[in-house]
Amino acid sequence: MYVVLGANGRAGGEVARALIERGEAVRVVLRSKEQGEKWTxxxxxxxxxxIEDADAMADALKGASGAFLLNPPPVSGDPYARTEEFGAALSGAAPRARLPKAVVLSSIGAQHASGTGVIATLNRFEALLDGVAPATVFLRSGYFVETWGEVAQTVMSESVLPTFIEPSQRIPMVSTIDVGRAAAAVLCEEWTGKRVVELAGPEDWSAGAVASAFAEVLGRPVVPVPVPPERRAALLAEEGVPGEVANALLGMYEGIAKGLFMHQNGSEHRRGTISLMTAIERVVARLNQPTADLH
Structure with missing residues (x-):
């Protein structure tokens, strides 16, 4: 039986589904029983x-053959302080539960301790969870294609793709479907010690390629429009992103611009199979039918 954290989020949900599709027994860890009806x-x-409750988390991990662990995306407060809290709780809970195997979600670029904004929290998270289980994999994912869903409404209404990434810059991106499948596959493997597995899509993509995929799906031109650095903080504030979280996100895009969001030599490199077009089609479908289960 495998335990999955964050099952109602982008990556955790795909991991749980992938494990269920493989015929594995799954236990999802949620904040309330009511959130679990679809999983039941x-x-x-x-x-x-x-996650911050080490005692409850230890109980949730008991009896597991392995677990998918993550540092929840920041929504409020200090992302770095929250990382310390979550990492300390999990690093205490897993050994108490005698967890034999863990796949920990991280990010490409997490080899850097600074200069990458919110990704630097995952550098720290990896350090806190180093040795959390006798067999541990840090799954460093590329930029989620599904993140572009946050500006999909603007794309659909104005035929422009606002981007904090220079339109021609190709970076590792990946669909969360591939993240789920990769995490499930690794959990079902046998290994000992620590591994770093970096995951990207079939090829690296740019914001310009994302705009082209939206154009193909929508049947009309879509133009990528870079948001100037001096305008980004105000834009995030307008969207209700708290200041500390916004600063961490802006630091990530600065790191991407500086070329720090890249593979690390010596780690395992894997590529998924979900095309950019397929991922963007799902983004658009979700926007058109927000209440539907489109998996």
Whole structure:
């Protein structure tokens, strides 16, 4: 039986689905029992715990053959302080539960301790969870293609793609479907010690390529429009992003611009199979049918 954190989020949900599709027994860890109805319907067990509660988390991890662990995306407060809290709780809970195997979600670029904004929190998270289980993989994902869904409404209404990434700059991107499949596959492998596995899509893509994919799906031109650095903080504030979180996100885009969002030599490199077009089609479908289960 495998335990999955963050099952109602982008990556965790795909991991849980991929494991269920493989015929594995799954326990999802959620903040409330009510959040688990769809998972119960899929045959998963539901445990209620918050990541910062080490005692509850240890109970949720008991009896597992392995677990998918993550540092939740920051929505409020100090992302660096929250990383310390979550990392300390998990590093204490997993050994108490005798967790034999863990796949920890991280990011390409997490080899850098600074200069990458919010990605630097994952450098620290990796350090806190080093040795969290006798067999541990840090799964460093590329930029989620599904993140572009946050500006999909603007794309659909104005035929422009606002971007904090220079339109021609190719970076490792990947669909969360591939993240889920890769994490499930690694969890079912046998290994000992620590591994770093970097995951990207079939090829690296640019914001310009994303705009072209939207254009293909929508059947009309879509133009990538870079947001000037001096305008970005105000834009995030207008969208209600708290200041500390916004600063961490802006630091990430500065790191991307400086070329720090790149593979690390010596790590395992894997590529998924989901095309950019397929991922963007799903982004658009979700926007058109926000309440539908499109998996």
């Amino acid at each position: 319907a899929l045959g998963a067990e539901v445990a209620v715990a918050t």
